[in-house]
Amino acid sequence: MTAAPSARAPRRPVHGVLLLDKPLGLSAQAAVARVKALLGAEKAGHTGTLDPLASGLLPVCLGAATKFAQVQLEADKAYDALLRLGARTTTGDAEGEVIATAPVDADRLTPARLADLACRFTGVIEQIPPMYSALKKDGKALYEYARAGVEVERAPRRVTIHALQLEPVPHDPAALRLRVRCSKGTYVRTLAEDLGAALGCGAHLIALRRTATGPFELAQAVTLEQLQHATMEERLQRLLPPEALLHGWPQVTLEEDEAGRFLAGLRRRGRWPDAEAVAVFGARPRALLGIGRCRGGELIPVRLLAPAEIAQWLTQTHAS
Template sequence: MARRRRGRPLSGVLLFDKPAGMTSNHALQRVRRLFNAQKAGHTGTLDPMATGLLPICFGEATKFTAWLLDADKRYTAGVALGTTTDTGDREGAVLARAPVPALDEAALGDTLSRFTGEQWQLPPMYSALKHQGRPLYEYAREGVEIERARRQVSIYHVGLLARRELGFELDVRVSKGTYVRTLIEDIGAAIGCGAHLDALRRLATGPFDERQPMVTLDALEVMSEAERDARLLPSESLVAHLPVLEADPAGCRRLRNGQTIRLPTGELVVGSLAQLFGTPDDASGRTFLGLVRVTEAGQCAPQRLVATAAGQTGE
């Protein structure tokens, strides 16, 4: 007999403000226990040193985390000039020191502008990328260097926010797969003195940004269960960038049986994804059903569906 999973079967997305010094997995487990949730997952690792936006998904929302892993990100990054480290950030061992040249605003702006657009990055050894089933940082801690392939990333914006002694603060907007530590090391090399990342805060990922209130661990700990649940966004917020289609009850039944349905797909191209809403037989009103893929004009197939009509917050 299958063992019943402990916890509440709620679904939704929490915009969590991860504190410094905590791994993303530790943050996930702390939040999951506070909500007493059956199932939870996060949408992309933040380094322990980093703070800021870590969307945590519960229940049916975990089915849609892949669409956020591929999303663009925005950060504020603190840059310390004149020192390089083996990790590329302030937590690593110092590799070299060099005098910091005098930089006027125009020269610094010109240097930063060279790092926008398509760039080739070499992933750092201190990263969670896997080699033969092990993360690269495990090899790095053993003093083993693994050959890595450079990969192309997009850096949409690198803007100067503030100057400070021997460094500055940047506003950075990047594509998935971009290592901000590597970007900072490359900027330091271009300036000629080396640099490392000494602070990082994520402000945005995909459809979520700093305009939507994040909640801290301290705040969650003093909330009631109802207050915590009220902070959850619906599962469909993870895929809010996708177009919306509607299905009638008969279409809902067909989809749940794995069948294709006919829908007015309009200008959606074959192969594209869309959110699907409808009123299934077991729901009292319009609800999010999941994602469908356009297989031909006017026809869709199920791509990723919620298990029941109760795929909303407070399930």
């Protein structure tokens, strides 16, 4: 006799940002699904994917916070990585097949040479996106072409390397540790390959860990195992408010009547300096209403929370 399928756990509105330390071997989407299930949340998304072979900081947006996920997609990121020198692969990382090898002269990897190399790759640089990436050409992801053995011409893209450190790995002369803080759209795999080319021996990525995104640091993150062993109350206490995604933005605060009109999508007038992006709050109770822009003394709504979402967030905050 076939057992009846177990009933799906009920979902409910949950709002906020959970900073997750994503483990190796799990896709970003699968990690989000696990968080969503553990919190019983109706809606969840992430703020920038991490490959299964990468670990580290993955901000998971829940409920109302998903409306502002794009902000973190645009944010600077920081990574720790390990490079294997002396070999290039089809994918630029350890998943691919080795396509070229070259000897590694470890004696030449002096601190001075590595510092000079890091300096050369700091600032605005150009990268050619890897074939094994999710960028699209004629509606298809580049990795689909790559898996079919088709090479597609890619235009170089400008990215910014804000800070770069290169260090030898003790007892492993064919490895380098890389620490980088970079703009959105930077491919660390491509950076590894370009560094290997500059050293004359080739290189590929063998480990990658995201340590920061925007204002968030890995030290703030929780693991899936920790979440699994926590009570629901403890899980909710881990959530940052949706406005955490708007860290550092100018703020506008509206009294009750003005807040209601703003939430209805109406422009408001006031003595606000021009700003392309502001976080808008209601005064009493203090709560995020949405985001807007200020132009010529007008506050223009851009992205609004629903009154129900605001009420649910306030209730959730009080309950936890």
